[in-house]
Every structure is written in structure tokens, then in C-alpha cells.
Amino acid sequence: MTDLISTIVAKYNYWIYITLMMIGLYAMIAKNNLVKKIVGMNIFQTAIILFYVSIGVKKGATIPILEHGHGHDAQHVVHAMDYINPLPHVLMLTAIVVGVATLGVALALAIRIYNNYNTLEENEIMAQIRKK
Amino acid sequence: MEETSVPNIVTAVLADYRGFDTMFETTVIFSAGVVCFFLLRISRREEPEARYYRHVLTGVTIQLKEGYKIPPSAEFEQIDAVWTPPDLIIKTVCRILIPFIQLFALYVIAHGHHSPGGGFQGGVILGASVILFAISHDLRTAVRRISEKLIGIFCAVGVLIYAGTGALCLLLKLNFLDYSALAGLLHVDPVTARSHGILIVEIGVGIAVLATMIWIYNNVSSAGRYRQGL
Numbered sequence: 001m002t003d004l005i006s007t008i009v010a011k012y013n014y015w016i017y018i019t020l021m022m023i024g025l026y027a028m029i030a031k032n033n034l035v036k037k038i039v040g041m042n043i044f045q046t047a048i049i050l051f052y053v054s055i056g057v058k059k060g061a062t063i064p065i066l067e068h069g070h071g072h073d074a075q076h077v078v079h080a081m082d083y084i085n086p087l088p089h090v091l092m093l094t095a096i097v098v099g100v101a102t103l104g105v106a107l108a109l110a111i112r113i114y115n116n117y118n119t120l121e122e123n124e125i126m127a128q129i130r131k132k
Numbered sequence: 133m134e135e136t137s138v139p140n141i142v143t144a145v146l147a148d149y150r151g152f153d154t155m156f157e158t159t160v161i162f163s164a165g166v167v168c169f170f171l172l173r174i175s176r177r178e179e180p181e182a183r184y185y186r187h188v189l190t191g192v193t194i195q196l197k198e199g200y201k202i203p204p205s206a207e208f209e210q211i212d213a214v215w216t217p218p219d220l221i222i223k224t225v226c227r228i229l230i231p232f233i234q235l236f237a238l239y240v241i242a243h244g245h246h247s248p249g250g251g252f253q254g255g256v257i258l259g260a261s262v263i264l265f266a267i268s269h270d271l272r273t274a275v276r277r278i279s280e281k282l283i284g285i286f287c288a289v290g291v292l293i294y295a296g297t298g299a300l301c302l303l304l305k306l307n308f309l310d311y312s313a314l315a316g317l318l319h320v321d322p323v324t325a326r327s328h329g330i331l332i333v334e335i336g337v338g339i340a341v342l343a344t345m346i347w348i349y350n351n352v353s354s355a356g357r358y359r360q361g362l
Contacts, residue, residue, distance in 0.1 A: 063248065064140070064141040064142055065139050065140045065141065065142075065246070065247065065248070066139040066140075066141065083141070086141040086142045086145055087145065089142045090142055090145045090146050090150060093142070093146060093250075093252060094153060094154070094157050096252075097157055097160070097161055097252055097341075098157070098160060100161070100164075100345075101160055101161045101163075101164030101344075102164070104164050104165070104168050104348040104352065105164050105167050105168060105171075107352050108167065108168045108171040108172050108348075108351065108352055109171065111171075111172060111352065111355050112171055112172065115355070
């Protein structure tokens with residue numbers, strides 16, 4: 001039992017991300033307003049980005065930029081322990097850009113829907129569609 | 133480090149080892165900009181009911197009925213039906229700040245090899261400076277400075293620079309996006325050529341991101357009418 005609690009407490013950052021992710025998922029599924037759904041989607045994305053970045057962290061390591069690394073005579077030993085893992089950063093750079101792109105498209109769609117139906121509430125839109 | 137001579141590992145992985153991924157990344161934001169444009173842009177050629185002009189010196193606003201126009205001049209500026217005068221303090225502060233923001237953005241793009249930064253980040257800062265201009269003045273002024281056509285061309289040119297660099301490597305008988313092929317063209321050794329290739333690609337990414345950010349903002353903030361307010 002104490003083992004379980006200590007593992008949970010030791011990995012508390014993951015629990016924070018999972019909570020954030022669930023908040024986002026809840027907003028995407030349960031909220032009625034389309035803009036709130038978009039906000040939920042963004043919270044979800046942010047949680048995933050935080051999760052990936054925290055995977056790459058090492059204790060006592062610095063950002064993945066090699067020191068004294070200029071010119072070709074800089075042939076010294078690079079210790080992988082001194083630098084955090086760059087791969088999650090690269091992947092998340094990509095994810096942030098995709099996040100902005102989807103946000104733009106989602107907002108554009110929301111504006112189109114509002115122009116057509118004069119509302120952003122999902123149930124009212126569905127009612128208008130059924131009436132037709 | 134021995135392969136690319138780029139100390140920033142994130143930049144090296146992003147633009148070289150995972151070059152394909154980043155290329156399609158740029159394509160994704162390009163298509164997001166295009167989608168926003170096609171979803172929202174209303175290009176009705178019909179005449180507006182009335183045009184509003186403001187005399188710059190005196191601040192007098194005149195309304196002209198349908199069909200009448202004043203040719204563009206320094207004395208009168210065309211304004212929108214919903215128009216709030218931009219605050220003098222905000223306008224001045226932004227006018228002072230924007231050049232420095234843009235200078236910093238160029239530094240971020242150019243220095244992506246040796247410090248945190250690169251095409252995506254620098255492009256976003258550049259785009260933000262233009263959006264700041266559009267917020268502090270008004271959208272019509274911003275669009276007059278950077279026209280819609282120019283934004284569209286910039287967007288495509290950014291992607292083209294990236295894909296073109298890759299294709300150039302292909303023409304020089306190496307793999308797609310293998311920048312060491314550029315060594316002959318740039319008169320440097322293959323390792324430095326890869327470093328330069330990454331820089332060229334980052335500039336392409338920066339241009340594409342800059343244009344897309346402005347494009348999305350222009351379309352979303354005005355619901356495609358390019359006038360003030362939703």
C-alpha cells in the first residue's frame with residue numbers, strides 16, 4: 001500500500017497532466033457550446049505537450065544545445081547525461097504548430113456555423129437541422 | 133555535431149534528420165491558412181451601401197451614398213462603418229515596439245543553430261508583430277500595408293523554398309533533403325553545407341508561418357469581410 005502511494009506521489013506530474021487531459025476531454029464531450037469545445041480541445045493538446053516535454057527531462061541536465069560547439073576543431077566528448085532528450089522537444093514543436101493550425105480552422109468553421117444558424121449552441125443547431 | 137555542425141540538437145533533428153516531417157508540417161499550416169481563406173472569405177464585388185471617409189487633419193467623417201468614391205489621397209482615408217478611433221498612446225507605443233519585435237524575430241530565425249529558436253518560432257513572432265499593428269491601428273490599415281495577395285504569395289513561397297531545397301538536392305544526385313549535396317553550389321565542405329541547408333529551410337518555414345498567421349488572423353477576426361468587427 002505504501003509502495004503504491006509512493007509511486008503515485010513520485011510521478012505526481014503525470015497525474016497533473018492526466019487531470020488536465022480529462023478536463024479537456026470533458027469539455028469536448030459534455031459542453032454544449034462549440035467555442036467551449038474548441039477550448040477543451042486546446043487544453044487536451046496542452047496536456048499532451050506537457051506530458052511529452054516532461055518525458056525528456058533528466059535530473060541535472062541542461063537544454064539540448066551542445067556547449068563550445070562551434071567550428072570543426074571542437075572535437076570533445078559529449079556526455080548524453082548532461083543534456084535532456086531533444087526528441088520530445090522536436091515532436092512537440094510539431095504538435096504546437098498543428099495545434100495552432102487546427103485552432104484556426106476550428107474557429108473558421110465556428111464562424112461559418114454561426115453565420116448560418118445564428119447560434120453556437122449544439123442542441124439549437126441540431127433542432128434547426130431537424131426542422132428542415 | 134560532426135555530421136551537421138549545428139550545436140542546437142533540436143534544430144538539427146527538426147530540419148535535417150526529420151526533414152520530411154517538418155516539410156509536411158509546413159504544408160499543414162499552409163493548408164490551414166488556405167482552408168480559413170476558402171471557408172470565410174467573402175469576395176462579393178457588389179457596392180457597399182455607403183462609403184465613409186474621414187478627413188485626416190480635422191477628423192470630420194463624411195458619408196457618401198452608393199456608387200460615389202473619393203480617389204485615394206493623403207487628405208482622406210476610407211474607414212469602416214463601425215470605426216473607433218485608435219488610442220494615441222497605444223498607437224505610438226506599438227509603432228515604437230514593432231521594429232524591435234521584428235528585429236528580434238529575425239535574430240531568432242537566423243540564430244536557430246546556436247540558441248533556442250528557428251523558423252517556426254521566429255515566423256510566429258514576425259506574424260505577431262503584424263497582428264499587433266492590425267490590433268493597435270485597424271485591420272484596413274494593416275491590409276493596406278500588407279495586401280492579401282502578398283500574404284498568399286508569401287505563404288506559397290515559404291513552402292516552395294523548403295520543397296525546392298529538397299528537390300535541388302535530388303537534382304544534385306543525392307537523396308531528397310540531403311543538404312550535403314549543396315556543397316558544390318555553396319563552395320563549402322559537406323558538413324557546413326548541411327548547416328547552411330538547415331538555415332535556408334528555416335527561412336522558408338519562417339516565411340510560411342509568418343504569412344499563415346496573418347492570413348488566419350485577418351480572416352477569423354473579420355469573418356472574411358476584411359472590415360472592422362465581426
